[in-house]
Amino acid sequence: MHKQLLNDISGFIDLSKEEQDSFFSLLQPRKLRRKQYLVQAGDACRYECYVLKGCLRQYYVDESGSEHTVMIAIENWWTSDMYGLITGNASLTNIEAMEDSEVLLIEKNDFEKLLSLVPKFEKFFRIKLQRAFVAHQKRIIENISMPAEQRYINFTQQYPSIEQRVPLKYIASYLGITPESLSRIRKQLAGK
Amino acid sequence: MHKQLLNDISGFIDLSKEEQDSFFSLLQPRKLRRKQYLVQAGDACRYECYVLKGCLRQYYVDESGSEHTVMIAIENWWTSDMYGLITGNASLTNIEAMEDSEVLLIEKNDFEKLLSLVPKFEKFFRIKLQRAFVAHQKRIIENISMPAEQRYINFTQQYPSIEQRVPLKYIASYLGITPESLSRIRKQLAGK
């Protein structure tokens, strides 16, 4: 069961049968419909979430009401409103399914229990977070140093075939540009 | 000794006297002159670095030779080229002292040793990385959703009095704008 997730984990730490079982016992499978929220800004973020199937987006809504895509999580990604999760405060972002999806949830308390009961998971998430750190720095560098066209090209390489799954307007908002600008950039690139 | 660092750590984990000592034994104090490199892009990143005093900047140099400031690390911050550190590959960024500085270094191998010998440090760095995760997401949101003027205002609030310490051109490159644009933004704001 949950072979996907186990594969992911065993790339970094070795779990005994018992550790696996106690981990799995904390996981709550859930199906999400397209457009269904996993987290809404303002609510507490109660879960860490692993995507088995489908596609979620995390987005921030600014004062003027515009949405800004923080993260696109596909199969085998972890997602949550990290701010809400670690502070216990209201979440800053929304997380919504863009396709009918299947996820595994770990409740905040269970997550903390897991970390203290099976310290190997401290290592696992530390490593995951280090990689996220590098990925975030990369995205920041791109944002501050590259024009939108180049950021779009990089995006399509990082998420191959995602354009067939996700409305372009969300990609635009991930890149920090308007849908109109993305449309023009794509037209531009098509003519090459 | 190293009270600063101990304070920081004890906010998150409790260390026994022995654990403290074994931790401190791994730390290498180093003084850096202004403009001295701690890491150069292309070299291996051998250290995790804690800033006791002074101010460092981490920056990326693109193909056209422009510098882009990824991070500004002042007192009590940790810094390193995380990519180089976790992969063992050549560093992607430079880290340079902007003031004469004092830092504590942990060699890559010692760092890994520490994590396996004293698992509490897994927790400590996991928590640090979670906070960095949130901070990075915040910066990404700002980059994709706010005009340069607002990003600059936020920056001055996040790093109060840093403008007295750091040349403006590095702040501009942190914000992803040219020094000329920052100059105009500041002029603009001054007239309010």
Next chain:
DNA sequence: CGTCTATTTGAATGTACTCAAAAGCGGTGG
């Protein structure tokens, strides 16, 4: 004091934005 670097200012250019409207696409119900 002089030199080197950082910052400011100006003018022209370019990139991305807004607002408005048209075209395309997908799903639903008759």
Next chain:
DNA sequence: CCACCGCTTTTGAGTACATTCAAATAGACG
């Protein structure tokens, strides 16, 4: 199965913001 509706994407025109390049001014350091 087609027609319609709502949402996404494209296109156009005008505007705003930030850039480039060049030059002047100001500051810091030896």
